[in-house]
Amino acid sequence: xxxxxxxxxxxxxxxxxxxxxxxxxxxxxxxxxxxxxxxxxxxxxxxxxxxxxxxxxxxxxxxxxxxxxxxxxxxxxxxxxxxxxxxxxxxxxxxxxxxxxxxxxxxxxxxxxxxxxxxxxxxxxxxxxxxxxxxxxxxxxxxxxxxxxxxxxxxxxxxxxxxxxxxxxxxxxxxxxxxxxxxxxxxxxxxxxxxxxxxxxxxxxxxxxxxxxxxxxxxxxxxxxxxxxxxxxxxxxxxxxxxxxxxxxxxxxxxxxxxxxxxxxxxxxxxxxxxxxxxxxxxxxxxxxxxxxxxxxxxxxxxxxxxxxxxxxxxxxxxxxxxxxx
Numbered sequence: 001x002x003x004x005x006x007x008x009x010x011x012x013x014x015x016x017x018x019x020x021x022x023x024x025x026x027x028x029x030x031x032x033x034x035x036x037x038x039x040x041x042x043x044x045x046x047x048x049x050x051x052x053x054x055x056x057x058x059x060x061x062x063x064x065x066x067x068x069x070x071x072x073x074x075x076x077x078x079x080x081x082x083x084x085x086x087x088x089x090x091x092x093x094x095x096x097x098x099x100x101x102x103x104x105x106x107x108x109x110x111x112x113x114x115x116x117x118x119x120x121x122x123x124x125x126x127x128x129x130x131x132x133x134x135x136x137x138x139x140x141x142x143x144x145x146x147x148x149x150x151x152x153x154x155x156x157x158x159x160x161x162x163x164x165x166x167x168x169x170x171x172x173x174x175x176x177x178x179x180x181x182x183x184x185x186x187x188x189x190x191x192x193x194x195x196x197x198x199x200x201x202x203x204x205x206x207x208x209x210x211x212x213x214x215x216x217x218x219x220x221x222x223x224x225x226x227x228x229x230x231x232x233x234x235x236x237x238x239x240x241x242x243x244x245x246x247x248x249x250x251x252x253x254x255x256x257x258x259x260x261x262x263x264x265x266x267x268x269x270x271x272x273x274x275x276x277x278x279x280x281x282x283x284x285x286x287x288x289x290x291x292x293x294x295x296x297x298x299x300x301x302x303x304x305x306x307x308x309x310x311x312x313x314x315x316x317x318x319x320x321x322x323x324x325x326x
Contacts, residue, residue, distance in 0.1 A: 001025050002035055006070035009046075009056040017053035042066075061129075061211070061235050063111050071241035076105040077136065077248040078241075085111045086128070091191055091205040094135035098193060098201030104139040109240065131225070132208040132236050136247070139201050140255070144194040147202055148314060149260055149298040151176050151190045153250050154204050156263060158186055159270045160250075161242035162208075166230055171272035173326050174291070174300050175314040178208075179272055182326045183224035185209045206243065210236050222325040261296040268293040272326050273319060278302070281318040291319070 004025070009016060021032045036046055036054055042064060045057040059067065065083040072078050080103050087093055087110045094108045112128035138150065155172045162170035162178065162185070170186075173179050178186035186208040193200040209215075209225035211233045226234055253262040260267065268274055273291040280287055280302060289302035289310070299311040300319065312319070320326075 001027070002039070002066045003069040005032075005035060006039070006044075006056075006066055009054065010059070010070060012056075015049065015052040015055045020053070059235065061233065061237075063109070063236050065109075067237040068107070068109065068240055071237055072244060073241070074105075074244050074248045077244040077251075078105065078107040079103075080106045082106065082108045083110070086114065088114045089205075090133050090135040091189060091203050094137045094203040094205070095191060095193070095201075098137055098139075098203060102137050102201070104137065106137040107134060107240075107244065108137070109134040127212070130212040131210050132206065132240055134240060135203050135205040136244070137201060137203055140199055142199055143197070144192070144199055146259070147192050147194070147199055148175075148190065149254065150202055150204060150251075151188055151314070152260060152267060152294070152298045153254050153263065154188050154190075154206060154247060156267050156270070157246035157250050158188070158206060158208065158243055160246045160266075161239060162186075162226065164246075165234060165239055165242055166226055166232070168226075168230060169270070171270045172267065173272050174294070174319055175298070179326055180224060180226070180229045182272070183229070184219075184222055184325065185224055185226060185229070208239065208243075210234050210239060257296075259296040260294065260298050264294060264296060273300070273321075276321065276326075279320045280312060281320065 005021065018029050018032050022029055040046055043060045043062045047055045047057050065081045068078065068081055090108045090110050090113065097106055110133045113133050152175060155176060155178060158178050159170040159172055168180060171179050176188040177184050186206065189205040190202060192202040209223065211227045212225040213227060215223045250263055254260065256262065271293060274293050276291055277288055278291050280289055289304050292301045292303055295301055295311060299313050302310050302312060304310060
């Protein structure tokens with residue numbers, strides 16, 4: 001009920017009578033009053049005026065199941081939301097739901113993580129009240145070898161959502177980082193459980209530095225946040241909703257084609273590596289090449305100094321700029 005009341009108050013923009021809320025949700029005035037008091041405790045500014053009703057004055061940076069749900073305009077992405085103020089890792093929790101028949105499109109989100117995970121087992125700094133830590137659970141009808149492309153679908157969706165919300169250009173450092181002004185603001189970690197011929201589930205974890213002002217010393221030179229790049233704070237729930245909406249649309253394009261051919265042009269347009277000389281770091285091998293974009297399978301196409309083209313699969317390969325992170 002709280003989700004629906006929040007959505008109704010946001011859509012109304014004016015006073016809604018207590019009686020109307022009682023009639024609509026078939027509860028007592030006392031129940032409505034208690035719900036409003038709960039929303040106030042969560043940080044919402046709500047005005048109550050006799051004979052006029054309740055009005056939502058402002059929604060601060062509240063991160064909750066009700067707030068995210070009230071902002072969503074999706075068919076299936078995030079229709080079930082699991083939120084905790086703190087958990088070990090949203091990916092771990094999403095994988096638990098995956099093992100227990102959790103629904104396709106379930107979103108797991110947290111205000112902070114005790115054991116946030118990055119690529120290759122690295123820790124992901126997860127302080128409370130500042131950033132987005134979320135994982136989307138999927139059950140795609142795909143062959144297992146196509147699952148890695150979902151990381152790129154999410155990367156494009158995050159970049160598009162950030163640009164829409166902030167007005168600044170967000171770019172992709174292939175395959176799973178989002179950068180603004182050549183500093184990392186987002187990382188994506190995709191994990192899955194598969195059988196020989198089908199996928200049981202995919203968990204796509206997304207960590208976005210939103211309002212963070214300080215970073216651990218070891219990453220301070222390469223990491224940033226939307227706040228640091230714009231000087232403005234942003235509502236995290238609103239950005240989560242924007243990411244899910246973009247992902248649902250991009251996912252449909254991906255499924256229709258069965259690969260990234262329908263998203264390739266949009267992806268290359270925000271690929272920060274595209275047209276640049278890069279260092280390709282393979283296990284036991286490092287070389288320079290020019291990045292030319294991705295192919296329909298999400299592999300990075302690079303041109304070697306001799307003119308030969310090569311397709312790089314993410315896996316254990318990293319790409320770095322010649323003079324720095326990008």
